[in-house]
Amino acid sequence: MNLPKTYQPDQYEPNIYAMWETSGAFKPSGKGEPYSIVMPPPNANGNLHIGHALMAELEDILIRFYRMKGRDVAYIPGADHAGFETWVVYERELQKNLQTRFDFSREQLYSQVWNFVERQRGNMELQLRALGVSASWDDLVFTLDEKVIKTAYATFKKLWDEDLIYRGERIVNYCTTHQTSFADIEVEYKAEKGKLYEIAYPTLDKIAEIVVATTRPETLLGDTAVAVHPDDGRYKHLIGSHVLLPLTDREIPVIADEYVDREFGTGAVKITPAHDPNDFEIGNRHDLPRIQVIDFDGRMINVPQQFAGIAAPEARKRVLGALQAAELLRGESDIEHNVGHCYKCGNIIEPMLKDQWFLRMQPLAQAATEAIERGDIKFYPENKKTQVLQYYAGIRDWNLSRQIPWGIPIPAFQNTADPDDWIYDERVDEPHITVNGQTYRREEDTFDTWFSSGQWPFITTDHLDGGALSRFYPLSVMETGHDILYPWVARMIMLGLKVTGQVPFKEVYLHGLVLDSRGQKMSKSKGNVINPMETLSEYGSDALRLGLVSARSAGQNQAFATDKVIAGRNFCNKLWNIARFIEDKLGENFHPGTPVPSSLADQWIIRELTGASQQVEALLADYRFSEAADTVYHTIWSSLADWYVEAAKQQNNPDMLAWALDAALRLAHPFAPFVTETIWQTLPWYEKGSMLIASSWPEPVAYDEIAAGEFEQLQKLVNEIRFVSAELPGNKRYKVVYHNDSLIDDNKELIRQLARLEGLETTDQPEGLRLANSGREAWLVVDEATLYEHQSNLEVRLAEAKSHRDVVGARLSNDSYLKKAPAELVEASKKDLSETNEIIIRLQNELNVIRGR
């Protein structure tokens, strides 16, 4: 076959992938029970990061496995327009050209970004191919595809008609840099050190004052009340009176509200309904006016001349200065509080009053909660279920509006003559439309991207239209990162139930974050980001996959270690060399017949490989990827390579050898698709065009349990010989003699080779060191001096055996144990005890012999 000594992934991977793709192996077969996964769409114009690699590998393992199990498999890839992310990148481009979004219409911007994305697009998809994902590329969906928009509109209309959509002036999280609002869960809160200022608001007669505490003095200019607790004796007499708002000529009322915490600050709170969500609610309760003092560009508005047009942080300083000058500043103290930040630029999120589209979440969350409690969706790990339910329990209405041109326009129009008259209409390309003689102006905002991606499972499968892939809805499993449990998974469940009446998927598997080797979060600023493509090109795609999957469990953030990738690469090479050896032994024109086990080793390897295939199946059904990969790794390395291939050198059963290689390749294929397929393509007994990807999962083969067990005994004997001779001085080859032992007799040559013995002979007069652990009648021939030196070894082993006997003996003399423990366990203990006793006797005899000399 002339395979090179080491496996060179880059020489085979691209061709193998192209072969798979052109053969149509990635497409649903149309045969068997449907199995479906929809890939969480990576950013269309970005590069994959290590988390994407993990995602793709986990999904592809499942996909390849179930394809081999004969299921009708759909793995639907996607590409995300990544509304906000992409917009941020594009806006930077605009800045370079000294332009802003306000220089263009929405249509112009949209088509510019479209072209921008188009230029960049494709990298991500090539990278997924390099990872070996067997996705059905023809079915790829881009998040701005016509059908996505169509479905998003239909859903919006449905929700609108059911009165679940409303437009309202609310406090939204607003980034003045990006000039868009965010959903609550998109805001990043950080604990920060700040100052709590105490400011005096004089009473109208200027005789008294009320001191409020605030961290945001600049919003004072928008205050419309001061609130105190209704039972607060300090302020009770002031409730209902008015105070002077400093730096202005406004008079504002002192109101009583239970919300106020008497213990905090001064017990008096300034109320700014336009710039604080709690104040907004208090304002509603007390019918207070709302005065916006920070504009959407972050500059002061509706304020006295001296502050107008000034950016908020600077305004804070000036307000403080002015207060100081007016002698109204009563004190300041350090405080640590949480401040919301834009997750993209890190600037402080301003709570702003804005007219936005909201979705009432209560009814949707209710239905989702019921479905989950009914057990319609299984979560891996299980505790994520509790978290989702909790999220639903405390859910607030969803702000769907984004002020970003790169997205799906909200299909709503406002009557130019009546601002309260909004209608649903899909003619979003027209700035104005006429309906019933009235002119309507379109909404310029777009949808939060999660609104459309929340519908991903039924969009991608064309479920609502009963399209070709609709049999794949609901999905078999939703695999994604645990960080988007709320923004994505929870919403898919709600929208899926609402729109299709079914849960969108039956199971959810959430993987954790991939951390760096020291358990730190990867980030550009720390410089610890690992580029999966670099690792891939250095060690190979399969190695990356094995390395990523190993030592990783559901929902857990876990470190990435190149060590594991190297171990993966070594495994691929091991597999490669097993194949090299076997193919060389079988010859170029070999065509195997039905495997017929003839030796103990044959029986044993059937048991090992068959057992492994069943184990992997059970583990994958439970999403225990790491353990499944581990099983494959050890079966192939420790069983197949270390024992069976070695044993095969002493026997001649080519059909069995071919079967073992074949089974190992199938077993390893979901975990190391490229190397296994590469080897498969070199097997002389398959016709051209036959592919491992399209072959079946190994079927169990019958074997003789007793023979397999006997092989294990031989292994024990070999191990003992190795162990004892390694301990002996001189490190030379020894001879073993045995007495009346047909098992040894029948496998002389095998034992001699495996244990690297000088000789193995039968004898009537045993001599030397008894191999007591094996339970066979065998002795290692050594001279008396060596025997004597070995005495201490024997003594140690005797002591160990005795203490083990004591432990087991104590257990067995315990009445409760005998009564309460399962019978088989008690049996095992009894057997253990008698075996240990035998060993003790032998060791003792052995020692007596030595001592007697």
Place this chain on the structure above:
RNA sequence: GGGUGAUUAGCUCAUUUGGCUAGAGCGCUUCAUUGACGUUGAAGAGGUGGCAGGUUCGAAUCCUGCAUCGCCCACCA
């Protein structure tokens, strides 16, 4: 403040209804070897399972408390 996860070998992690002597990979030590593979083979060292109690015949696993580290949610101005 509420929730949630972690704490096991030098490192990264397993150990799934509580039951063999708590296992892997990497690292470490010793040794081997010229045709499957040095990306190898053999052997070995290394663990009071965070701490303190409790339940049980039996606990890394269940319960209680404590400690440390993470993450998520909430947002007291």
